[in-house]
Amino acid sequence: MIGGPPLLRRAALLAAGLALVAGTAACSSDSGSDDAGAETATDATASTDTTTAAATDTPVDPQAEWVEHEAPPECECAHGDPYSYWTRTADPDKVVLYFQGGGACFSADMCAEGSDSYFQVATGAQVTGTDTRDPSGIFDLNDPDNPFRDWSFVYVPYCTGDLHLGDNVNEYSDEVTVSHKGFVNASAAYDTLLDEFGDAREVFVTGSSAGGVPAPMFGALVADDLPDARVSVLADASGAYPSSPAINAAIGALWGTFENVPDWPENEGLTAEDWGVTDLFVQAGAHAPDVRFARYDNAYDEVQSSFSELAGFAGDDLREVILANEAYIEDGGVDVAGFLAPGTTHTILGSPGLYDLEVDGTSFLAWLTAYAEGRDVPDVRCTGDCATPSG
Numbered sequence: 001m002i003g004g005p006p007l008l009r010r011a012a013l014l015a016a017g018l019a020l021v022a023g024t025a026a027c028s029s030d031s032g033s034d035d036a037g038a039e040t041a042t043d044a045t046a047s048t049d050t051t052t053a054a055a056t057d058t059p060v061d062p063q064a065e066w067v068e069h070e071a072p073p074e075c076e077c078a079h080g081d082p083y084s085y086w087t088r089t090a091d092p093d094k095v096v097l098y099f100q101g102g103g104a105c106f107s108a109d110m111c112a113e114g115s116d117s118y119f120q121v122a123t124g125a126q127v128t129g130t131d132t133r134d135p136s137g138i139f140d141l142n143d144p145d146n147p148f149r150d151w152s153f154v155y156v157p158y159c160t161g162d163l164h165l166g167d168n169v170n171e172y173s174d175e176v177t178v179s180h181k182g183f184v185n186a187s188a189a190y191d192t193l194l195d196e197f198g199d200a201r202e203v204f205v206t207g208s209s210a211g212g213v214p215a216p217m218f219g220a221l222v223a224d225d226l227p228d229a230r231v232s233v234l235a236d237a238s239g240a241y242p243s244s245p246a247i248n249a250a251i252g253a254l255w256g257t258f259e260n261v262p263d264w265p266e267n268e269g270l271t272a273e274d275w276g277v278t279d280l281f282v283q284a285g286a287h288a289p290d291v292r293f294a295r296y297d298n299a300y301d302e303v304q305s306s307f308s309e310l311a312g313f314a315g316d317d318l319r320e321v322i323l324a325n326e327a328y329i330e331d332g333g334v335d336v337a338g339f340l341a342p343g344t345t346h347t348i349l350g351s352p353g354l355y356d357l358e359v360d361g362t363s364f365l366a367w368l369t370a371y372a373e374g375r376d377v378p379d380v381r382c383t384g385d386c387a388t389p390s391g
Contacts, residue, residue, distance in 0.1 A: 064090045064141075066128050066155075071188045077159035078105075078120045078178045079113050085189040086124045086155040087196060088141075094151040094202045096138065097193055097218060099186065100126065101209025101237070101347065104307060105161035106251050108172035118210075122157035122185075126350065137350040145355060147369045148204070152197055156189045156211070158182070161255075163277075164207075164214040168256025180255040183214075190218060194225055204372060205233045208347040209303065212238030212295075213277050219291045220284035221262065230374055232292045233284075237347040239297040239322045239338075240304040240313075243276030247312050262287070278325050285334030293329075294337040294371055296348050296364075297322050299386035303346035319386050339367055342382040343389035 066086050075083040102119030105111035113120065129135045138148045160166060166180030193203075203226060205219040206212070212235035219233035249272040252258050258272040266286040281293060297304070299319040308321070322340060329336050341348070341359050348354050348364065357364040362380045371377045 064088050064152075066124060066153075068124060069189075069192060071185060074181075075185045075188050076179050076181055077122055078111070078118070078161055078180070080179065081121050081159065083122045083157070083159065083181075083185045083188075084124075085122070085157055085185070085192070086127055086153070087192060088127070088153040088155075089196070090152045091150050092152055092197055093200055095193060095197045095200045095204070096148050096151050096153045097156070097190070097203060097205045097222070098138075098153060099156045099164050099207030099211030099214055099218075100158040101207060101211040102158045103161065104163060104210055105178065106254050106311070108176045110310070111161060111172050111178045112176050118161040119157075119159050120161075122159045124155065124157065127153070127155050136352045137348075137354050139350065143355075145365065147372045151204070152200075154189055154193045154197075156186050156207075158210060160185065162257070163210045163255075165257040165260060166255035167260055168254070170254050170256075182255075183257075183260045186214065186218070190221070193222075198226065200226060200229050202374075203229050203231050205231065206236065206349065207238075208236040208349045209238060212236045213241075213280065216280045216284040216291075216293060217262065219293070220264075220288035223288035223291050230292075231288070231290070232294070232371065232374070234294045234296065234349075234368075234371070235281075236296045236349045237298070237301060237304065238277065239295045239325055240301065240308055240318050241277040241311070242313060242321060242325055243274075243278045243328065244313065245273035245276075248276040248279075249273045251311065278328050281329040281334055281336060282332035285329075285332070292337075292371075292374075293334060294339070294377070295326065296339045296341070298341050298343045298345050298348075299382055300342075300344045301346050302344045319382075323381075337371065337377050338379045338381065339364060340381045340386075342386040344387065345389075 066088050068084050068086055071083040077083055103117050105118045110117040127135055127139050138146060140146055141149045160180050160182035162180040162182040164182040164186045166182045167184050168180045170180060171177045203222045205215045205222060207215050215233050215235050219231050223231050252272045252275055258275055261267050261270060261275060264287040266283055285293060301318060305318050326336060326338050341357060355365050359380050359382055367377050
């Protein structure tokens with residue numbers, strides 16, 4: 001590790017990492033390569049999602065305010081609470097579309113009011129700093145290393161337990177009925193992106209945990225609606241869920257996900273069994289081949305392991321599942337850059353550790369910065385004891 005004060009150490013890591021990324025990307029455009037690594041992100045929760053990068057010029061407006069938008073009446077949270085979303089207008093040419101994470105539910109016990117399985121009320125606390133934490137990661141817009149500090153944002157809160165994909169009211173029991181309106185809510189926020197930032201030249205579609213799942217699909221939708229924009233997708237901490245026809249159909253029916261499959265030629269003939277988490281990458285990439293795709297995961301993410309087991313997947317050797325899912329996407333004809341860090345923590349984009357994480361000499365900050373700027377990045381994968389963070 002490089003010594004010295006944190007800011008100087010971070011700057012040194014970033015400079016070294018950018019040089020390494022530039023030097024290795026040309027040798028590793030194939031996501032199937034075996035890049036090794038050995039470090040870890042600091043703690044991040046399922047509710048934190050963010051991203052950072054290298055110092056740039058003075059922000060367009062670092063103090064640009066977050067604005068809350070009340071959603072139309074058809075939008076609502078799981079138990080009828082009103083839904084709203086947030087925007088920040090800085091550079092109108094560059095926009096981050098961010099989907100908040102926060103669990104999922106697909107049974108009466110998981111979906112009951114008060115359950116800790118998922119967020120049930122929409123909030124902008126993560127971006128406005130109105131909870132007990134200051135904004136961090138890509139939402140720390142005062143950090144000079146944040147590659148998105150001068151970007152505009154559309155922030156999509158999550159409160160429906162359906163990975164932002166549902167449009168169904170499901171009665172799980174006499175006492176538990178849930179409005180899975182995640183896709184309806186997300187679509188309202190997406191329409192605002194088109195209305196307010198319709199001339200954007202760069203759109204970065206991302207989200208953490210549950211919020212990482214819809215990112216590929218919405219990335220391809222952006223490519224349809226803003227054909228002149230460069231579109232990049234990064235899914236944070238959602239790479240451990242394989243495509244299982246039975247599970248796709250069963251959970252999709254509870255949430256009403258298949259009704260929201262985009263009307264793309266590439267989706268003709270698809271069934272509910274074909275609409276899984278990894279399939280969103282495959283179908284989005286087939287429809288919009290110019291969109292760039294990337295994923296971040298921790299090799300033994302405890303949250304993903306837990307939800308995998310609840311959904312009926314094996315959650316024991318998560319690293320191998322994550323790599324198999326990446327291979328599934330690439331076998332489907334879609335290139336995806338992967339950053340696989342050691343450890344059991346969950347999400348990176350909202351974590352302060354985003355600035356300091358290094359795997360096999362590659363700084364995640366430098367990797368993310370290069371990717372956000374439209375450059376090719378190598379695959380980075382921990383090897384050895386990937387369950388144990390180093391450093």
